Amino acid sequence: MPVVVVTDSSACLPVELAEDYGIIVVPLHVLVGDDAVLEGVDEMPGELYDGAATTSAASPGELKVAYTRAMRASKGDGVVAVHLSRHLSGTWEAGRQAELALDDNVRVVDSRGAGMGTGFAALAAARKAAAGASRDEVFQAAVDVAKRSKCYIVVDRLDQLRRGGRISTAAAVLGTALAMQPVFQVVDGKLALKEKTRTSSKALAKLVEAAVKASGDTPTALAVQHLDAADRAEQIADELRSRIPDVDEVVICEFGPTLGVHLGRGAVGVVVVPGGASFDSASTVDGEP
Missing domain, CATH: 3.40.50.10170 (Rossmann fold)
Known part of the structure; x- marks a missing residue:
């Protein structure tokens, strides 16, 4: 076996x-x-x-x-x-x-x-x-x-990340006061701030740019995840398909409850694996419930 x-x-x-x-x-x-x-x-x-x-x-x-x-x-x-x-x-x-x-x-x-x-x-x-x-x-x-995996995340509000201890109280207060829309990335297993933007649309644009840059020119596996933001996730997936030259796998799915509790509604994330994660032929999986 x-x-x-x-x-x-x-x-x-x-x-x-x-x-x-x-x-x-x-x-x-x-x-x-x-x-x-x-x-x-x-x-x-x-x-x-x-x-x-x-x-x-x-x-x-x-x-x-x-x-x-x-x-x-x-x-x-x-x-x-x-x-x-x-x-x-x-x-x-x-x-x-x-x-x-x-x-x-x-x-x-x-x-x-x-x-x-x-x-x-x-x-x-x-x-x-x-x-x-x-x-x-x-x-x-x-x-x-x-x-090889690169993970990027945009959240609508910082409150739940602060409550869960994933970011500091100071960072959450600063972000709320300035109406900041941050882009986070996972670095060495920890959640880190990648960029600050002023609007949700700019944050999502930065999310896409980061994913495109990370993909390089090798076959790439992609996942677009969300919490109650299916339309937004589909749009991002379509844009990534059009801008990344060699996408061999796409997964679109929701964040589960254990992540959603910390990210909050409206969160969107992208995972990029340059070089791919598959021994199979190209595929697309829709994990929507």
């Missing part, structure tokens, strides 16, 4: 892609008041994005169960687990604890990203596994794509 790949629900993988490649997705936790719900499993409360919700990583015990299931499915070929950045969540550290509790058939990857920045690394690993690669080769495929 091929090596089995595990990831977490923050990867935002469209269900059909996860199923096609046999990727096991571990749900992360969303906490709203006294309610604790699992992303991708439980029905989400209606007030999810009003600022009251928080998120929680998967536990070592939950990940140990998932890794054990994957080990059985691989029939001894091994497991590669790809999780969101250790700087954004405790999930990677929980994965390392689970790995140590098992044998050496599990290897855990810090994707150094989030959303499809994690998802593309998991997909690359699963595609390598489907081609019959060893566990170490599958691990390296995930690490390689994680290193």
Whole structure:
């Protein structure tokens, strides 16, 4: 049996892609008041994005169960687990604890990203596994794509990023006072300010410019993600298709609740993987619900 790949629900993988490649997705936790719900499993409360919700990583015990299931499915070929950045969540550290509790058939990857920045690394690993690669080769495929991935994000408001500790209170107050529309990027697994703009349209234009520049002239995998901004995401995807010379894969999908809680409604993100993340022919996947 091929090596089995595990990831977490923050990867935002469209269900059909996860199923096609046999990727096991571990749900992360969303906490709203006294309610604790699992992303991708439980029905989400209606007030999810009003600022009251928080998120929680998967536990070592939950990940140990998932890794054990994957080990059985691989029939001894091994497991590669790809999780969101250790700087954004405790999930990677929980994965390392689970790995140590098992044998050496599990290897855990810090994707150094989030959303499809994690998802593309998991997909690359699963595609390598489907081609019959060893566990170490599958691990390296995930690490390689994680290193090449570039993630850019525009949010409508900074409040929820501040509440979640992803940016400082000072930065959030400054941005609100100046009506600043920032463009963020993920650098070494951390959310960092890339550019400041005055309007949403300028921020989105900068987002597109950054993605085009990052793509280079090699075959490129793209993901455009959003939260309640489907039209905006489609427009950005169309513009990127027209401006990037060699797009071999496009995924359009929503941010899941564990990311959406921190980004807020209207958020749009682009993930660019120069060199691609696929061993397959060109494809387009629409992950809209």
